[in-house]
Amino acid sequence: MLNNKKILLCVTGGIAVYKAAALTSKLVQAGAQVKVIMSESAAKFVAPLTFQALSRNDVYTDTFEEKIPGAIAHIDLADWPDLIICAPATANTISKLAAGIADNMVTTTMLASTAPVWIAPAMNVHMYNHPAIKRNIETLYEFGYRFIEPAEGYLACGYVGKGRLEEPEKIAELADRFFQGGKGDLKGKTILVTAGPTRERIDPVRFISNDSSGKMGYAIAEEAVKKGANVILVSGPVTIQPPNGAMVIDVESAEEMYHAILSNFDKADIVIKSAAVSDYRPKTSYEYKVKKKPGDETIELERTKDILKELGTLKTHQVLIGFAAETNNLEEYARKKLLEKNVDLIVANNVKTKGAGFGSETNIVTLFRRDGSGESLPIMSKHEVAKRILREAFILAEEAGK
Template sequence: MVSISASVTPTTLSTLAGKRILLGISAGIAAYKSALIVRLLKQAGCEVRVVMTSGAQAFITPLTLQALSGEPVRTSLLDPEAEAGMGHIELARWADIILIAPATADLMARLVHGMADDLLTTLCLASEAPRLIAPAMNQAMWRHPATQRNVTQLHADGWQLIGPAAGDQACGDVGPGRMSEPDAIFEVVARLFSGAPQAGNAPHVVITAGPTREALDPVRYLSNHSSGKMGYALAAAAVAQGATVTLISGPVALPTPNGVTRIDVESAEQMHQEAMRWAPEAALFIGCAAVADYRSASPAEHKLKKQEDSDTFTLTLIKNPDIIADVAALPTEQRPLVVGFAAETQQLEHYAHDKLKRKGLDMIVANDVSQAGLGFGSNENAALLLWRTAQGTEQRLESPQPKTQLAQVIVRQALSLI
């Protein structure tokens, strides 16, 4: 259940009072949540005007949104009365921000190509206001290469993505693509007006998280115990400190942090491809994923059968690409500040120093995963932080603490080095 009043604090009321929000709604079952977004914004003192695509009206009526916003809902670019005074240009100039929630794959594609074939896309072209977009679609549509290309271009064009979240979907699938909840979207809007850096001038942080899976056959794979909790905590911490965040995630059972653009991958090769695609655009790259060092030389096309006449089974493994080293080796004009992680079971400081130097990193976060209750799968972690300075290498030991708290420390230190 969404709490309608949980995010409305006195500070938020003073920050948002009088702000003009243009809310665009496109077709999708998540359109019903847009009513809650309007209500939250109105409770915070915002002026809200709603623009709906023709498809959106099949899921929620303009009358509902008019009643909640207190303003007529615009649905057509060719409204004779509204356009008598070039109403779409006036509306575009009126908005302090444009928020589209939900945004379908189709709408995102049309925005990428600069189409202006309805009122909402026309307003987006005609406005210079900050723009937020909350995608909502089937998990396969979200993962499709065409959609991911559009996500990249929208980001480059100045759009700030909110979510999507992962979980059960109306079609019965499970995965990323759910629209972020109304209170999470509201918090991003509030943060935009709070004075924190936003998409245009915020540092872009790219983070890898979770494990990778290396296929042996269609049903088996090599992996590890990484839960992704540390990487996801880093992503949330970076957003909280004003960064624009792209999270490249292996398979985990975690929701996407608010305000984070998430890209899902399975194998180390896929993670490497996405990391090399996004790293040159970033100011900071944090390699927190537990990437498999090796993969099968030749994954079987069909399920491997047990060999009844032998008690042993031999696999031939080959090295995976070294993601963090390849990012650190980028040309100077493309290279972000690079932070790596080292999960060790002994000689923590020795191996951390060695990896920092050998991989060409700017900073490393080393943790002893042999300690009970810390590291993989747990909610707490301890770490040794090492970073390069003009004078040499400095370090600090962080005692056991919640991963969310440690993430704030790591991100703050990394951002200070940019």
Template structure:
């Protein structure tokens, strides 16, 4: 990894998620990075400076008026030395300061002085995160080139449920690795299609049939494959997600639109990971105007959509094909049948009724079924970690194919 010897400034502010930055510090240090910790006064109410000093093996910078070396101005030296600056967790307070150029502590003065990329990982109560003042400050930081690491959704420390959880340390680490390893990695030169999200089948201009897919798994897969050097095209149904950087994104609505976009790119693809939850059926007729309610029941005639995965399997030449099986019972049986019937190399199966493993969650519990009979089962993991396991599995499939061809 080219993380080695890179100087990464981790700026820790006053949120309960500060402990996650300690985990990130350990991961980066093990990878050989030069990690320097800057702490706000409030951060020390949640985690001690000695923890970070022990993990980073460097002094912690928490007071702009204390110079660790007499011949250096610490915040200028750190600003000049940095290859990357990450604020995690980033509270509403620090986001507001950065957006308005305030420099009243070690973190804010260093950030103003640096020319290194600055990444911001918000973590706060969902209502604070959605407050217009905070959203405006975030947009302002984006406009001057700061990168936002989107927070996750779920149960927050305050008891509310919603968006505001600091991104997991593993996910942030993978983003850092990708940044310092751009155009590198074991999948360099591979063109990979990833499908994600739901599809919508229109009834009229205001109604449609769809499903509960959020697209989180597919977006995480696209990022993981990109991080390992692949050229990724993400074909996405409607999803309220920010796509990974350096990934070509094609937005679609219906299954027919996804079918067209996948098929025209398939001949040049080295692999396809079809994680989208497409609709098997669509209305036979779509009204051009809103259908008005009337007395009695309404009947909508449905017709089959193309089976994209099956057709990909039938047309497969040298491509590696990975599918998904989101089931509610008999998961292994259905997954194995789908693996065989659709000529897949691997299928990722899960039970969407299990707690924290459904469409909308940030976590998943999956089993990989391979064509040659091997299986791998994983306990509950973040979808970013599952995506990295899938990327590693795809690398192994490519290696096996190359050995076979020899």
């Protein structure tokens, strides 16, 4: 998918610059056209001549050096690419971009471009976790930039932690996935989607539930219908109009959702479990309204079935995608869920983050894959997130020959 794709690689100063040279080679070998811009600091680690030889194109380092008479280099470069990758991206460059500072060839060109931008940070673990850097990363998310999360391991500074530039092979693979976005016809596929909350009855007028609106799951179902899939939507109680063309199964409790999913699981090619299923239910559910009494009342709870875990045990040919709505330790819990539930992809979000919570029209998610990679997406409408999830599902199904 990278054949003849135009990729602008922006390289900033850090020991990981040597990996950017390897990335250039990988992209060129895959058929991409690569042009490289280097910051002054980056050129102190690896000579521009290295990138020129690997990319077979001029390397740009100086905003005021115009290689083509009659053209403004940073504007030409800004308009040229299908994708911009900044790798490695230093704390300094991230902060400049977030503040709109254009004081070198890299930042000037990136700020002048309307192309999709990926940022691949590389820095000391404490620097990466500094509140200022976290704030600037969040700002760039809001601008629409995407981030390739740094890996954990031994860093050049001697520390062990998160801050290593992702491996060139993985970045090239992510770029390939990105350009597969034009593919994804789901005609002939059966997709089972779950959406909304569940309600666990205390009595006829009271229940335990959560704030899920169902908007994410309904967006997935609608976009899957548009792509030609046969869609089965198992929905908890919501107020959204279901998409035309989907078979909707309305349920209320976790137990009802469990049976509805199991009865359709074998016929599904792809299962996307975005519903927020209650983990607990009242051990006793009354058929009549429980009346107030003096003093406190205690409700004993019992676990509901772990639907995702059971699907992970039962799956044979299905691609299984789960969701993780967290409020802290997002990556830790998502990766744990990915392995323990035996799913192919986890879509995780922090519901406390503005623009990513229940009921909103937007979402901010990170995709965690079984190969260990993680891909953070910027704030998007839930329909755009749905398209991205379906693209991932298509790729997983194609890879597995499903």
